[in-house]
Amino acid sequence: MDPALARWIEEAARLFEAGGIPRMAGRALAFLLVAEPPEPTAKEIGEALGVSKGALSPALGYLVRLHLVERFRRRGERADRYAVRPGAWRKLLQEGIKVLGRYRELAERGLFLTGENPRLKEMRDFYAFLERELPALLAKLEGA
Amino acid sequence: MDPALARWIEEAARLFEAGGIPRMAGRALAFLLVAEPPEPTAKEIGEALGVSKGALSPALGYLVRLHLVERFRRRGERADRYAVRPGAWRKLLQEGIKVLGRYRELAERGLFLTGENPRLKEMRDFYAFLERELPALLAKLEGA
DNA sequence: CGTAGAGTTCTGTCTTGACAAAACTTTGTG
DNA sequence: CACAAAGTTTTGTCAAGACAGAACTCTACG
Known part of the structure; x- marks a missing residue:
């Protein structure tokens, strides 16, 4: 991934963290804001961020529980996708x-x-x- | 000190911490809100909270730098006193x-x-x- | 139902942060 | 200008949090 974008994500995560969002959740949220194409799977998020799925799972659950992110599945796919909710x-x-x-x-x-x-x-x-x-x-x- | 007040202080400190104020600084701020008599010295704060002066010093400095607390000295005393600033x-x-x-x-x-x-x-x-x-x-x- | 991939939970390791105690520095008073 | 008390900085120890990897569970499709 573009190094400038990677730095942007880390910076965003730090800002979110100061606002009380756990580090990993902040990284995921930041990535969801800029992911191209949008609506990635957990696997895609993990690969883009270079983190394990074991660490990602609770973080994504946290964002979904806060209603900042929605989890959904496209017809015919067997992996959940994630997107920042409008109104987050x-x-x-x-x-x-x-x-x-x-x-x-x-x-x-x-x-x-x-x-x-x-x-x-x-x-x-x-x-x-x-x-x-x-x-x-x-x-x-x-x-x- | 009154156990109910001690619990109040711990709770306040936790709330402040969620807002980004370091734990010890939050405890000091909380105590300054309810200290009787008001305007205690660092020694009095430390004794009331049961914490060491070495931990208190940076915490008080932090609160002063943020302009949440003022540090001053009464004529004839040789210890600084602290008080929550109006407008904090x-x-x-x-x-x-x-x-x-x-x-x-x-x-x-x-x-x-x-x-x-x-x-x-x-x-x-x-x-x-x-x-x-x-x-x-x-x-x-x-x-x- | 069996299997493979997705998702969650658990575990061990490493890093970070918090604090007491001690060492050190500063300040104010006699 | 010496002494004592106040204040700061440093250091060592302990607890908490973060994360990778592994184990486990769940789900969907054949």
Whole structure:
């Protein structure tokens, strides 16, 4: 494979990893974004990335469970194919919004434990604000 | 220390860790949110958390560098004190927006390498949208 | 049903990261 | 300017995670 593309994939995987996606899953996702032809099999992914199928299988399962990637089979073929789902990025952001909720809950629980505490109040108000406003932003994207 | 509070701190640290903050730094940040009295020294943090000062020092430096925590010294004392900065959460979100920019750049570089590619276009458009809209959301919070 | 290829799970090895303790450096005060 | 306390950096040890390869299971077709 083109070395420039190989480097792109590694860089993408590192960025995804910083966002909480396991390394191998990030590599697979990155490859699926640029694979030519698209919709490769696990075997093709493994060969392109130079990794074993034993390591790939859980990674692909992870991406499918997150609904970032879909798994399907073409008529007459006996190997599954994989593709990035349209809307994968929105899905990822929605997960992010859920995390904001956890931050807010954490702050609320902290307030319960420590009583009035300006530091925790600021935290709670901030994340409550985002939790309230971000869905509207997503809707706006939808409309556009 | 109150066991419930100790559990709260560990949980907070895990949540922060998922967001990319190193474990020890997350613990310190969590403690600073609930420390009573506030503005502890490194020694007090270490004793409360049961960790060594050698592990704490880089962690506190990290939080200070990110501008999440400030380091200062009271007149007549010879140990630094630490406190969560007001606006720390906004800062954290601003860092997040920068990361969105990296996602967009990555998609653009991928488009350059592979030519027209609907998968990458969707990715680029999504992150470009967020990068454009999120600062306005922050401004709205400012005003409120 | 048997077989071959696809997919998953397990196992051993290697790498990476985390932390305590110790060594070292800096800073502030008498 | 010496001493003590604070802060940083280094080092050794231990735990956790990643991955290849092997073993195993499942599925589809003959």
